[in-house]
Amino acid sequence: xxxxxxxxxxxxxxxxxxxxxxxxxxxxxxxxxxxxxxxxxxxxxxxxxxxxxxxxxxxxxxxxxxxxxxxxxxxxxxxxxxxxxxxxxxxxxxxxxxxxxxxxxxxxxxxxxxxxxxxxxxxxxxxxxxxxxxxxxxxxxxxxxxxxxxxxxxxx
Numbered sequence: 001x002x003x004x005x006x007x008x009x010x011x012x013x014x015x016x017x018x019x020x021x022x023x024x025x026x027x028x029x030x031x032x033x034x035x036x037x038x039x040x041x042x043x044x045x046x047x048x049x050x051x052x053x054x055x056x057x058x059x060x061x062x063x064x065x066x067x068x069x070x071x072x073x074x075x076x077x078x079x080x081x082x083x084x085x086x087x088x089x090x091x092x093x094x095x096x097x098x099x100x101x102x103x104x105x106x107x108x109x110x111x112x113x114x115x116x117x118x119x120x121x122x123x124x125x126x127x128x129x130x131x132x133x134x135x136x137x138x139x140x141x142x143x144x145x146x147x148x149x150x151x152x153x154x155x156x
Contacts, residue, residue: 029135032127036147040154042090042114042121048150049093049112050084058153059145076145082107090114097127123147 038045048054050067055075064074067087074081079100086094097110108129115122125142 029132030128030130032125032135032139032142034123034125034139034142034147036123036125036143037117037120038123038151038154039120042116044154045114045121045123045150046090046093048153050087054153058149060149082110085109 048058050065052063052065055063055065059076061076062074062078063076064072066072067084069084069087071084072081073084073095080097081100082095082097084093085096086092091114093110093112093114095110096107098107108127111126113124113126115124127138127142130138
C-alpha cells in the first residue's frame with residue numbers, strides 16, 4: 001500500500017471537504033447517502049468494521065485494517081484501500097477511500113455515522129468526492145458488498 005504522509009492526508013481532506021460542501025449544490029450522482037438499520041449495538045458495528053478478521057468474515061474476502069486514526073486499510077483483497085481520517089469510538093468512522101483502479105492519489109471521503117436506535121443501530125453512510133460516472137457502481141456496491149453481507153453475518 002502506498003504510504004500517505006500527514007501532509008498528503010491534509011491535502012486530501014482539504015479537497016474532500018470542498019467536494020463535500022459542493023455536493024450539497026451539485027446535481028445528484030456525485031454523492032451517496034444511505035441509511036441502514038441493524039439489530040445490534042453501535043459498539044458491535046464499530047468493532048466489525050475496524051477488525052480485519054471480522055471484516056474478512058462478513059465479506060468473505062481478505063482485509064488488512066490498522067484500527068487507529070491515520071491507520072491504513074486494504075479491503076476486498078486490496079481492491080479498496082485508504083486511511084482512517086477520524087475514528088470516534090462507537091460513533092463515527094471517516095475514511096479517505098479509493099478503489100485501486102482509480103488514478104494514483106485520487107480518494108473519496110466515506111463517513112459512517114453509528115446512531116443508536118430503540119432496537120439497534122442505524123448506519124448513516126455519506127460517500128462524497130467522486131465523479132458522476134462512478135455513482136451507479138458505488139451506490140450499488142454499498143448494499144451488495146457491505147449491508148447485505150453484514151446483515152447475514154450479524155444474524156448468523
